[in-house]
Amino acid sequence: MTRMMIISSDCHAGLPDGRYREYLDPDYREAYDRQLARLAAGGDVLRDQVAEFLDDREADLAEGLNGAWDSAQRTKELDADGIAAEVLFPDGSTKGNGAPFGVGLHPAAHTKPDRLLAGARAHNRWLAEFCAEEPLRRIGLAVIPCVDDVESACEEARWARENGLGGVLIPSVWQYRPPYNDPVYDPFWATCQELRLPVHTHSGAVGDFGGWHLPGAAGIFTTEASWWASRPLWHLIWGGVFERFPDLKFCVTENGAWWVPSMVTRMDAKWNGSHATERFGSAFTRHMPLKPSEYFLRNVRIGASVMARKEIELREQIGVGVIMWGNDYPHHEGTWPHTEKALRETFGDVPEAETRRMLGETAAETYSLDVAGLAPIVERIGPELIGVA
Amino acid sequence: MTRMMIISSDCHAGLPDGRYREYLDPDYREAYDRQLARLAAGGDVLRDQVAEFLDDREADLAEGLNGAWDSAQRTKELDADGIAAEVLFPDGSTKGNGAPFGVGLHPAAHTKPDRLLAGARAHNRWLAEFCAEEPLRRIGLAVIPCVDDVESACEEARWARENGLGGVLIPSVWQYRPPYNDPVYDPFWATCQELRLPVHTHSGAVGDFGGWHLPGAAGIFTTEASWWASRPLWHLIWGGVFERFPDLKFCVTENGAWWVPSMVTRMDAKWNGSHATERFGSAFTRHMPLKPSEYFLRNVRIGASVMARKEIELREQIGVGVIMWGNDYPHHEGTWPHTEKALRETFGDVPEAETRRMLGETAAETYSLDVAGLAPIVERIGPELIGVA
Numbered sequence: 038m039t040r041m042m043i044i045s046s047d048c049h050a051g052l053p054d055g056r057y058r059e060y061l062d063p064d065y066r067e068a069y070d071r072q073l074a075r076l077a078a079g080g081d082v083l084r085d086q087v088a089e090f091l092d093d094r095e096a097d098l099a100e101g102l103n104g105a106w107d108s109a110q111r112t113k114e115l116d117a118d119g120i121a122a123e124v125l126f127p128d129g130s131t132k133g134n135g136a137p138f139g140v141g142l143h144p145a146a147h148t149k150p151d152r153l154l155a156g157a158r159a160h161n162r163w164l165a166e167f168c169a170e171e172p173l174r175r176i177g178l179a180v181i182p183c184v185d186d187v188e189s190a191c192e193e194a195r196w197a198r199e200n201g202l203g204g205v206l207i208p209s210v211w212q213y214r215p216p217y218n219d220p221v222y223d224p225f226w227a228t229c230q231e232l233r234l235p236v237h238t239h240s241g242a243v244g245d246f247g248g249w250h251l252p253g254a255a256g257i258f259t260t261e262a263s264w265w266a267s268r269p270l271w272h273l274i275w276g277g278v279f280e281r282f283p284d285l286k287f288c289v290t291e292n293g294a295w296w297v298p299s300m301v302t303r304m305d306a307k308w309n310g311s312h313a314t315e316r317f318g319s320a321f322t323r324h325m326p327l328k329p330s331e332y333f334l335r336n337v338r339i340g341a342s343v344m345a346r347k348e349i350e351l352r353e354q355i356g357v358g359v360i361m362w363g364n365d366y367p368h369h370e371g372t373w374p375h376t377e378k379a380l381r382e383t384f385g386d387v388p389e390a391e392t393r394r395m396l397g398e399t400a401a402e403t404y405s406l407d408v409a410g411l412a413p414i415v416e417r418i419g420p421e422l423i424g425v426a
Numbered sequence: 427m428t429r430m431m432i433i434s435s436d437c438h439a440g441l442p443d444g445r446y447r448e449y450l451d452p453d454y455r456e457a458y459d460r461q462l463a464r465l466a467a468g469g470d471v472l473r474d475q476v477a478e479f480l481d482d483r484e485a486d487l488a489e490g491l492n493g494a495w496d497s498a499q500r501t502k503e504l505d506a507d508g509i510a511a512e513v514l515f516p517d518g519s520t521k522g523n524g525a526p527f528g529v530g531l532h533p534a535a536h537t538k539p540d541r542l543l544a545g546a547r548a549h550n551r552w553l554a555e556f557c558a559e560e561p562l563r564r565i566g567l568a569v570i571p572c573v574d575d576v577e578s579a580c581e582e583a584r585w586a587r588e589n590g591l592g593g594v595l596i597p598s599v600w601q602y603r604p605p606y607n608d609p610v611y612d613p614f615w616a617t618c619q620e621l622r623l624p625v626h627t628h629s630g631a632v633g634d635f636g637g638w639h640l641p642g643a644a645g646i647f648t649t650e651a652s653w654w655a656s657r658p659l660w661h662l663i664w665g666g667v668f669e670r671f672p673d674l675k676f677c678v679t680e681n682g683a684w685w686v687p688s689m690v691t692r693m694d695a696k697w698n699g700s701h702a703t704e705r706f707g708s709a710f711t712r713h714m715p716l717k718p719s720e721y722f723l724r725n726v727r728i729g730a731s732v733m734a735r736k737e738i739e740l741r742e743q744i745g746v747g748v749i750m751w752g753n754d755y756p757h758h759e760g761t762w763p764h765t766e767k768a769l770r771e772t773f774g775d776v777p778e779a780e781t782r783r784m785l786g787e788t789a790a791e792t793y794s795l796d797v798a799g800l801a802p803i804v805e806r807i808g809p810e811l812i813g814v815a
Contacts, residue, residue, distance in 0.1 A: 091705065213602070216636040218646060245633055247605040253664030255709035256718075257607060259696050260660050260689075264653060271649045275642030300649075307648050316480065316758065320644035329645075369705065 040419030042397035042411065043376070044122045045115075046340040047239070047291050047363025050177075051129030052106045052163060057137045060159035068152060069137045091130075091369070101374060102367050105129030108170045115174075116418045118376045120364060121397070121411050122174045124340070124404065125167075126206060126239050126290070127160055129367065136160035140180055142241030146212035150185035157182055157193065165200040173411055176203035176404045178237055183207050183225050184214040191228045198232040203404050204288075205229060209238035209266045212245075217269045218276025226282045235286035235338070235403055240266035266292040270337060271304060277324040279332040286403055290340030291365060295347060297339065298354035304329035334359060338403050341395075343371055349383055357391050361400045377420045384423050392424030429808030431786035431800065432765070433511045434504075435729040436628070436680050436752025439566075440518035441495045441552060446526045449548035457541060458526045480519075480758070490763060491756050494518025497559045504563075505807045507765045509753060510786070510800050511563045513729070513793065514556075515595060515628050515679070516549055518756065525549035529569055531630030535601035539574035546571055546582065554589040562800055565592035565793045567626055572596050572614050573603040580617040587621040592793050593677075594618060598627035598655045601634075606658045607665025615671045624675035624727070624792055629655035655681040659726060660693060666713040668721040675792055679729030680754060684736060686728065687743035693718035723748060727792050730784075732760055738772055746780050750789045766809045773812050781813030 055073055058066055095102055104111030106129060115123060127141035135141040137156035144153050157180040168177035179197035183190035184207075194205055215221050229236050243258055243265045267289050272278075279285060305328050307314050308321050325332075334356050341348060342363035352360060362380075365371025372379040384392045401408050444462055447455055484491055493500035495518060504512060516530035524530040526545035533542050546569040557566040568586035572579035573596075583594055604610050618625050632647055632654045656678050661667075668674060694717050696703050697710050714721075723745050730737060731752035741749060751769075754760025761768040773781045790797050 089707075211634065213634055216634065216640070216646075218640050218642045219636050220641065245600065245602055245605065247608050251605070251607050252609065252666045252713050253607045253661070255703070255706040256664030256693065256696060257605075257661055259703050259706070260664070260693055261657070268650070272642065272646055275645030275649070277641045304645065304649055307645060314644070314648050317644040317648070318478075324641050 040415050040421060041119070041393065041423050042121050042401070042408070042415045043119050043380075043419060044124075044361070044397040044400040044406070045120050045364045045366065046124050046288070046338075046361035046400050047342040047371075048123040048125055048366045049127065049129045049368055050105055050111070050125045050164065050167060051127050051135050051141065051160065053130065056106070057156075057159045057163065060162045061137055062155055062158070065137070065152060065155040065159075072138060098367075098374070102130070105367050106167070108167060112171060112174075114366065114374065118364065118366065118373050119418055119420045120366070120376065121415045121419060122176065122400070122406055123366070124176045124178060124204065124290075124363070124400070125164065126178055126237070127164075127180050128241070136180060140182055142206075142239050143210070144182050144208055144242075150182070153182040153185065154189055154193075161193070161197060161200075161202065165197075165202055168203075169201055172201060173407055174414065176406070178202065178204045178206045179234075181205045181207055183222065184211045187222060187225050190225045194225070194228045194232060194234055198234060202234075204235040204237055206237045206239060207269075208242065209240070209269055210242045210244040217272040217278070222278075223281065226278055226285055230282045230285045233284075233405060235288050237288045237290055237340070238266050238269050239290040239340075240292045242266070263292045263296060266290075267296060267300070270333075271300070271329075273336075274304065274329050274332050275325075279336040280325055280327070283335070285336055286338060287336055288338045288340050288361070288403070291342045291363065291370075292339070293348065294339045294341040294344065294355050294360060295351065297356075297359075298351060301330045301333050338399065343379070344383055344395075346383055349387060352387075352391065352395070357394055358399055360395045361403065362396050377423075380420065380423050385425075387424045389422060389424040389426050396423070429804050429810060430508070430782065430812050431790070431797070431804045432509050432769075432808060433513075433750070433786040433789040433795070434509050434753045434755065435513050435677070435727075435750035435789050436731040436760075437512040437514055437755045438516065438518045438757055439494055439500070439514045439553065439556060440516050440524050440530065440549065442519065445495070446545075446548045446552065449551045450526055451544055451547070454526070454541060454544040454548075461527060487756075487763075491519070494756050495556070497556060501560060501563075503755065503763065507753065507755065507762050508807055508809045509755070509765065510804045510808060511565065511789075511795055512755070513593065513679075513752070513789070514553065514564055514566045515626070516553075516567075516569050517630070525569060529571060531595075531628050532599070533571050533597055533631075539571070542571040542574065543578055543582075550582070550586060550589075550591065554586075554591055557590055557592075561590060562796055563803065565795070567591065567593045567595045568623075570594045570596055572611065573600045576611060576614050579614045583614070583617045583621060583623055587623060591623075593624040593626055595626045595628060596658075597631065598629070598658055599631040599633040606661040606667070609665075611667075612670065615667055615674055619671045619674045622673075622794060624677050626677045626679055626729070627655050627658050627681075628679040628729075629681045631655070652681045652685060655679075656685060656689070659722075660689070660718075662725075663693065663718050663721050664714075668725040669714055669716070672724070674725060675727060676725055677727045677729050677750070677792070680731040680752065680759075681728070682737065683728045683730040683733065683744050683749060684740065686722075686745075686748075687740060690719045690722050727788065732768070733772055733784075735772055738776060741776075741780065741784070746783055747788055749784045750792065751785050766812075769809065769812050776813045778811060778813040778815050785812070
């Protein structure tokens with residue numbers, strides 16, 4: 038293979054407001070209509086400002102954005118961007134409400150659990166159809182609001198595997214439901230391990246948030262978002278989840294990677310024992326024969342969308358085999374529709390073998406992709422060599 | 427002044443279990459007795475492990491630990507440790523339950539608000555008496571659980587000032603009550619500004635915590651504690667609180683200082699605008715004419731207990747005038763009873779003027795101390811020059 042196999046570990050897909058209706062169980066359609074009417078009635082100043090920004094962007098990018106739900110358009114856009122395969126998170130548009138009842142990246146604590154599950158199932162049904170149109174190239178993630186009902190979460194994971202989806206997205210914020218170090222979730226981790234479904238969180242939710250109407254909300258949200266999205270990571274590591282489920286894969290997506298070295302180093306220091314933590318004695322180690330950094334390298338992958346140069350420079354400390362690049366299509370934070378240019382700028386001086394791992398090979402392993410099947414697509418649309426041969 | 431004026435910005439004082447009874451409003455004494463009985467009945471494995479560690483320590487340090495509540499003992503210990511003045515947080519012992527109803531460093535979300543206030547008042551009454559025995563040297567912080575009732579919080583702040591206390595401690599975790607960027611707190615910030623009472627958080631609480639009985643609890647707690655204790659900082663900065671209350675001082679205590687440069691730099695970057703945040707438009711700046719780093723340097727002080735060498739090396743980036751050293755007496759994480767040795771090891775190559783600021787002068791300014799009154803004490807007990815003349 039001479040061309041680059043580029044796999045985006047962070048893309049988004051979802052129907053526009055309203056179109057999930059037919060995928061919803063009939064009992065929930067009325068509540069969905071009411072939710073849409075409420076959203077249409079208008080929001081606050083900040084929401085309007087964001088909508089205005091996105092309106093302008095829509096005018097510029099035209100039908101390219103419709104690839105969020107239009108299969109042919111999506112393939113065209115990703116072909117042009119050089120992307121051979123992609124992982125599909127919900128919330129295709131940053132403007133619409135996404136999946137019913139707000140269940141996508143940041144389900145609200147106050148939404149009734151049965152509604153969240155109904156909304157998730159509607160999205161998952163549509164997504165399974167959407168991914169079936171490009172089964173080699175689309176790794177769809179089932180949205181599973183596992184914090185309310187572990188048994189339903191296991192059932193939904195089985196449904197996802199049987200219907201061709203390739204991973205699961207769980208809430209990054211549990212909002213006073215059990216945290217992920219609680220063994221109550223063990224049946225769910227066991228199911229995901231058994232079915233080889235990598236478990237994901239994605240930035241977008243912050244816990245205990247006062248609301249967008251308060252002063253400073255945007256600053257607070259963007260200051261903390263990466264912490265909340267990575268928080269499940271140390272609950273799983275310290276909770277011994279990767280000790281009990283050694284083949285479970287956990288991916289932290291669109292959350293940068295700059296925070297990894299200091300976080301993992303600090304965790305190792307605590308595991309090793311220090312003056313400040315000695316009073317906890319063996320509480321750090323008795324259920325964890327490996328160091329936090331060892332579980333991290335074995336079980337965790339970082340969906341490092343739109344990597345900064347600083348992160349490329351830190352790649353050895355982060356773990357080259359941990360990093361999976363992503364373009365965040367069709368969101369505005371990403372590199373689409375200028376991915377190749379961006380990749381040449383950030384990866385230009387990185388050895389080829391490392392570039393290939395971060396841009397595609399690690400993702401191919403993580404999601405058990407059919408690399409031979411993808412080869413003709415790569416040869417047709419992939420960029421020429423990126424990095425230093 | 428030739429000797430070093432050492433002020434500890436982080437010490438603890440409080441009565442042992444049970445002895446707060448006489449300071450409690452009579453209506454709450456029965457509930458306090460019930461709480462003590464429940465605690466005495468025993469806890470979980472981790473709690474027992476910590477208690478065992480502290481038993482051993484008690485055997486070693488003997489009556490020195492009684493300085494948590496014994497005034498003469500405390501003065502003797504701090505004299506020997508070279509500390510001229512100190513800021514007194516609650517939870518004198520890391521073993522007992524501290525102030526009634528657990529109101530000290532980490533009030534629980536489920537405790538009834540009126541009980542928290544009653545417990546705080548009991549502690550504050552005792553503390554006011556305790557500080558009156560060494561009025562020049564003891565800066566007592568009133569415990570004020572402000573998140574439930576802002577009006578009572580303002581009253582308690584006035585009581586604190588009238589009774590000789592020198593600052594207030596607020597919960598670092600609001601647990602689904604309004605966050606500190608909510609203008610509902612403005613009357614409280616106004617009161618603290620007017621009365622020149624610096625507002626404090628102190629590490630010790632983590633939000634949305636599953637409990638000590640869960641696997642990995644100690645690792646999770648120590649991994650996140652510093653984030654939770656600093657979280658109010660960016661709520662106050664982004665919330666425009668320091669714009670509306672330019673003379674308010676806010677201190678983040680026993681939380682390290684290593685996290686400051688990257689946090690403040692990232693906040694400035696968001697305020698300046700970046701690709702990832704442009705959709706929020708003027709939401710970052712319309713209520714904040716100054717940059718986050720400018721509010722930080724003006725309004726924030728870091729109670730940097732037991733500084734690490736790494737933090738000393740970062741002092742320019744943190745802000746030399748922001749750092750206030752502390753010894754954490756009588757907790758085991760601190761430098762007591764070997765403070766002078768520890769200071770010579772960590773500050774030995776720092777210019778004298780900077781050392782004097784970090785070890786005492788900034789604290790003296792922050793708490794409006796009577797430096798002339800302290801001078802004879804400093805000359806009697808303070809160490810000889812630390813740092814490079």
